[in-house]
Amino acid sequence: MTNVAGGTLRRRPAQRRSAERVERMLDECARLLDEVGYEALTTKEVARRAGVPIGTFYQFFSDKQALVRALALRNLDAFLGRIVARLSAAPPSDWAEMTDLAVDEFVAMKRTTPGFGVVDFGEVLSAPGGPAIRGTERMLDAALENNAIVADRLRAVVVEQAGGAAGPGLDRALVVAVEAADAVLKLAFRTRPDGDPDLIAECKLLVRRYLAGLLPRT
Amino acid sequence: MTNVAGGTLRRRPAQRRSAERVERMLDECARLLDEVGYEALTTKEVARRAGVPIGTFYQFFSDKQALVRALALRNLDAFLGRIVARLSAAPPSDWAEMTDLAVDEFVAMKRTTPGFGVVDFGEVLSAPGGPAIRGTERMLDAALENNAIVADRLRAVVVEQAGGAAGPGLDRALVVAVEAADAVLKLAFRTRPDGDPDLIAECKLLVRRYLAGLLPRT
DNA sequence: GGTTAACATGAGCCGGACTCATACCACTCG
DNA sequence: CGAGTGGTATGAGTCCGGCTCATGTTAACC
Numbered sequence: 001m002t003n004v005a006g007g008t009l010r011r012r013p014a015q016r017r018s019a020e021r022v023e024r025m026l027d028e029c030a031r032l033l034d035e036v037g038y039e040a041l042t043t044k045e046v047a048r049r050a051g052v053p054i055g056t057f058y059q060f061f062s063d064k065q066a067l068v069r070a071l072a073l074r075n076l077d078a079f080l081g082r083i084v085a086r087l088s089a090a091p092p093s094d095w096a097e098m099t100d101l102a103v104d105e106f107v108a109m110k111r112t113t114p115g116f117g118v119v120d121f122g123e124v125l126s127a128p129g130g131p132a133i134r135g136t137e138r139m140l141d142a143a144l145e146n147n148a149i150v151a152d153r154l155r156a157v158v159v160e161q162a163g164g165a166a167g168p169g170l171d172r173a174l175v176v177a178v179e180a181a182d183a184v185l186k187l188a189f190r191t192r193p194d195g196d197p198d199l200i201a202e203c204k205l206l207v208r209r210y211l212a213g214l215l216p217r218t
Numbered sequence: 219m220t221n222v223a224g225g226t227l228r229r230r231p232a233q234r235r236s237a238e239r240v241e242r243m244l245d246e247c248a249r250l251l252d253e254v255g256y257e258a259l260t261t262k263e264v265a266r267r268a269g270v271p272i273g274t275f276y277q278f279f280s281d282k283q284a285l286v287r288a289l290a291l292r293n294l295d296a297f298l299g300r301i302v303a304r305l306s307a308a309p310p311s312d313w314a315e316m317t318d319l320a321v322d323e324f325v326a327m328k329r330t331t332p333g334f335g336v337v338d339f340g341e342v343l344s345a346p347g348g349p350a351i352r353g354t355e356r357m358l359d360a361a362l363e364n365n366a367i368v369a370d371r372l373r374a375v376v377v378e379q380a381g382g383a384a385g386p387g388l389d390r391a392l393v394v395a396v397e398a399a400d401a402v403l404k405l406a407f408r409t410r411p412d413g414d415p416d417l418i419a420e421c422k423l424l425v426r427r428y429l430a431g432l433l434p435r436t
Numbered sequence: 437g438g439t440t441a442a443c444a445t446g447a448g449c450c451g452g453a454c455t456c457a458t459a460c461c462a463c464t465c466g
Numbered sequence: 467c468g469a470g471t472g473g474t475a476t477g478a479g480t481c482c483g484g485c486t487c488a489t490g491t492t493a494a495c496c
Contacts, residue, residue, distance in 0.1 A: 011443095015443095018443095042482090042483060042484080043483080043484065043485080044482095044483070044484080053444070053445050053446060054445085054446070054484090054485085055444065055445050055446060055485095055486080055487085056443090056444060056445070057485095058484090058485065058486075059443080059444080062485095063484075063485075064483095064484070064485095172416060172417070172420060173420070175405070176402055176405070176417065176420045176421070176424060179401050179402055179405045180398035180401055180402055180424060182401065183397050183398055183400065183401030184394055184397055184398055187393070187394075187397050198390060199390070199394065202390060202391070202394045203394070205428070206394060206398060206424075206428050209427045209428050209430070209431060210423070210424050210427050210428060212427070213427060229474095233474095236474090260451090260452060260453080261452080261453065261454080262451095262452070262453085271475070271476050271477060272453095272454085272476085272477070273454095273455085273456090273475065273476045273477060274474090274475060274476070275454095276453090276454065276455075277474080277475080280454095281453075281454075282452095282453070282454095
């Protein structure tokens with residue numbers, strides 16, 4: 001699993017104290033994201049709450065985006081970790097069960113993990129302002145199309161679990177499914193802070209129907 | 219159709235000159251969005267390019283978000299206008315044709331209209347940072363869940379065109395379909411500036427399969 | 437104990453969002 | 467035709483947030 005230092009940190013924390021500080025900054029970032037959102041989040045406030053001077057903050061994070069990106073990656077790993085854990089604990093017999101499970105885990109994450117789902121993996125993790133950025137250095141390469149990572153890891157699990165054949169079609173379908181599900185789930189939580197159950201159900205349906213034509217039933 | 223002044227402007231332009239200025243500001247906003255993205259867009263630069271002093275800018279737009287929101291609404295109206303025009307010119311005989319047509323129009327808009335699709339209707343048009351905003355006045359009510367507007371208008375067209383029965387299930391399905399399609403299409407344009415054709419095709423498939431179970435075939 | 441390199445700190449710089457005191461203008465009325 | 471009046475236009479200036487860098491502090495090694 002990619003950990004927090006996976007290319008997003010300026011300096012990898014060497015001492016235990018530094019590592020704790022980084023964690024605290026990420027924690028406070030998450031809480032602030034829930035409280036005020038991405039735009040209103042300030043690095044000063046994150047540093048203040050984490051009890052870290054602003055200078056030290058910038059020793060570890062090159063900028064505000066890097067902070068949020070690091071948090072997103074941490075959350076992503078937690079999310080995938082939970083899915084993998086549940087899959088190996090009780091392997092589903094069915095495709096539909098498997099995707100339902102993924103949706104349920106997303107919902108559980110959203111309810112318990114501060115800052116989860118506030119930032120759009122696809123948007124924020126790729127370059128600021130999308131691919132149209134010109135004058136500044138592109139920070140793409142590192143994180144371009146990060147939802148593809150979700151799809152990638154899911155694919156590995158999926159191919160292994162269900163014994164389905166891999167292929168470009170499957171890959172694309174998974175990326176699309178993840179992107180669509182992500183959007184609908186975000187809508188569900190925008191509509192209702194605890195997640196509109198109807199929309200969550202509809203999300204499951206969407207993924208099922210989309211994938212139904214494409215995949216074997218194990 | 220909601221025009222630009224539909225609740226998003228501080229002051230409605232009375233004279234012709236003012237109206238032109240507002241249009242120019244929106245045009246420049248659109249081009250800047252394509253060039254540098256939302257974050258790097260500055261109100262000063264928009265005003266400068268539009269040949270309008272910054273003070274005047276703020277006479278019409280309460281803040282940066284309001285500007286982008288107004289642009290999004292203008293684009294949305296253009297988009298829906300095109301769909302309605304094509305629908306009445308050559309009514310499709312089929313559900314699938316109709317949704318394909320909507321996707322094609324989205325792609326055409328994206329290719330010809332600066333700034334289209336850069337801002338997420340759902341995200342930017344609702345409150346900054348989602349529903350979790352606390353300290354500041356909420357600007358929800360006006361624009362909460364704007365993708366619902368797309369769905370709404372589509373629904374009207376759809377029910378009329380296809381003679382299908384309206385209902386809460388249909389409404390929800392349309393909102394979900396729009397949200398999902400929007401996300402996948404954005405992915406298509408992030409992957410390739412001119413829109414990845416495979417992903418565009420996959421988007422059509424997604425909507426077809428999702429709606430197939432729900433709707434009559436005319 | 438002394439030398440050196442890594443790390444920590446926060447005052448301050450730069451620039452962007454947004455305001456407000458002032459100037460300008462169109463129009464009315466005596 | 468000039469004074470009055472209410473809306474409109476303007477841009478210098480305020481405030482604040484992202485980010486830096488000169489300086490102070492600690493750790494490590496000889």
